[in-house]
Amino acid sequence: MSTHRIAVIAGDGIGKEVMPEGLRVLRAAAARFGLQLEFTTFAWANCDYYREHGQMMPADWFDQLKGFDAIYFGAVGWPDAVPDHISLWGSLIKFRREFDQYVNLRPVRLMPGVPCPLAGKKPGDIDFYVVRENTEGEYSAVGGRLFEHTERELVLQEAVFTRKGVDRILQFAFELARSRPKKHLTSATKSNGIAISMPYWDERVKAMAAHYPDVRWDQYHVDILAARFVLSPERFDVVVASNLFGDILSDLGPACAGTIGIAPSANLNPERTLPSLFEPVHGSAPDIYGQNIANPVAMVWSGAMMLDFLGKGDARYVQAHDAIMHAIETVLVQGPRTPDMGGTASTTEMGMAIAALL
Numbered sequence: 001m002s003t004h005r006i007a008v009i010a011g012d013g014i015g016k017e018v019m020p021e022g023l024r025v026l027r028a029a030a031a032r033f034g035l036q037l038e039f040t041t042f043a044w045a046n047c048d049y050y051r052e053h054g055q056m057m058p059a060d061w062f063d064q065l066k067g068f069d070a071i072y073f074g075a076v077g078w079p080d081a082v083p084d085h086i087s088l089w090g091s092l093i094k095f096r097r098e099f100d101q102y103v104n105l106r107p108v109r110l111m112p113g114v115p116c117p118l119a120g121k122k123p124g125d126i127d128f129y130v131v132r133e134n135t136e137g138e139y140s141a142v143g144g145r146l147f148e149h150t151e152r153e154l155v156l157q158e159a160v161f162t163r164k165g166v167d168r169i170l171q172f173a174f175e176l177a178r179s180r181p182k183k184h185l186t187s188a189t190k191s192n193g194i195a196i197s198m199p200y201w202d203e204r205v206k207a208m209a210a211h212y213p214d215v216r217w218d219q220y221h222v223d224i225l226a227a228r229f230v231l232s233p234e235r236f237d238v239v240v241a242s243n244l245f246g247d248i249l250s251d252l253g254p255a256c257a258g259t260i261g262i263a264p265s266a267n268l269n270p271e272r273t274l275p276s277l278f279e280p281v282h283g284s285a286p287d288i289y290g291q292n293i294a295n296p297v298a299m300v301w302s303g304a305m306m307l308d309f310l311g312k313g314d315a316r317y318v319q320a321h322d323a324i325m326h327a328i329e330t331v332l333v334q335g336p337r338t339p340d341m342g343g344t345a346s347t348t349e350m351g352m353a354i355a356a357l358l
């Protein structure tokens with residue numbers, strides 16, 4: 001079995017505090033299950049680097065990272081020093097686009113021991129994935145302004161949907177649905193209001209569905225879908241959406257399933273020609289940085305997703321993934337817990353408790 005090379009970028013704020021715990025757990029899992037993981041740390045793609053060099057990353061960042069199997073990423077952003085659009089577009093968004101990580105994958109799962117903001121839900125009731133298109137759609141930089149600062153001022157921004165871009169995200173989502181017990185897919189759309197691109201998306205869903213007769217599917221306008229996330233989350237299995245709608249749904253979903261401190265995500269290049277990136281949903285959280293109280297579970301769970309992706313088909317990786325998830329669940333129920341979950345433990349204590357169970 002070959003070695004997997006992992007680039008480690010802690011980034012800013014609590015990224016620097018949760019990353020050591022993520023690595024602690026991955027090292028424990030590697031030792032127990034005999035995985036060959038090789039970690040290489042990079043001290044750029046953070047706002048300290050920006051203050052010294054006037055940019056978030058060195059010019060040859062692509063060549064430095066392209067040979068890795070994965071990037072394990074903490075969080076980026078320190079708005080007091082660097083505006084968010086500069087720090088984000090100068091690092092994370094470059095990774096997503098240049099490494100063609102066209103799938104943004106977020107599990108939405110109510111874990112045992114986590115208080116749910118929705119009344120009456122228990123673990124098992126909420127267990128689905130949001131699959132967001134990550135490279136095109138509404139987040140194109142195509143557009144402009146005319147007649148600026150006049151009464152006739154006109155601002156235009158285009159959305160871009162290519163057949164290749166739409167089909168590949170739908171194919172990923174249908175494959176994921178097929179692999180799950182419920183085999184159900186929901187497409188988020190808004191074809192009553194956005195009358196050109198969204199009907200096209202619907203057409204491509206229908207065409208793709210023909211290749212997956214074993215997957216049941218439906219589609220919702222995104223507004224009512226958001227309401228359904230809150231009112232009846234148990235009906236969902238795999239939810240696929242364009243870049244903008246997926247962005248919103250993939251924040252709403254984890255919020256329905258409890259604290260932001262535990263929600264993980266993956267930015268995938270499914271063809272594996274370039275590295276995929278695994279990161280917590282939360283950001284750098286400057287308000288709690290420096291106190292060692294950040295919840296490390298999102299970072300640890302993102303590491304489990306990374307093992308699942310890297311080791312496809314290798315039983316030891318599956319076991320390592322399952323063991324980490326089991327350790328997370330045990331600690332969420334028994335403690336120690338960080339203050340966001342009502343406990344008094346530190347980031348380090350919670351990370352060590354998860355690692356100890358491995």
Ligand code: ATP
Pocket residue numbers: 014076077260261262281282283284285286287288293294295296298340
């Ligand atoms: P983004 O980087 O996406 O802009 P943000 O900086 O606006 O995000 P986050 O960093 O995600 O916001 O955090 C929002 C709030 O949630 C934080 O201010 C913090 O109080 C809390 N929070 C976030 N992550 C964690 C965590 N791991 N543990 C405990 N609390 C957290």
Ligand code: MG
Pocket residue numbers: 077084283284285
């Ligand atoms: Mg922020």
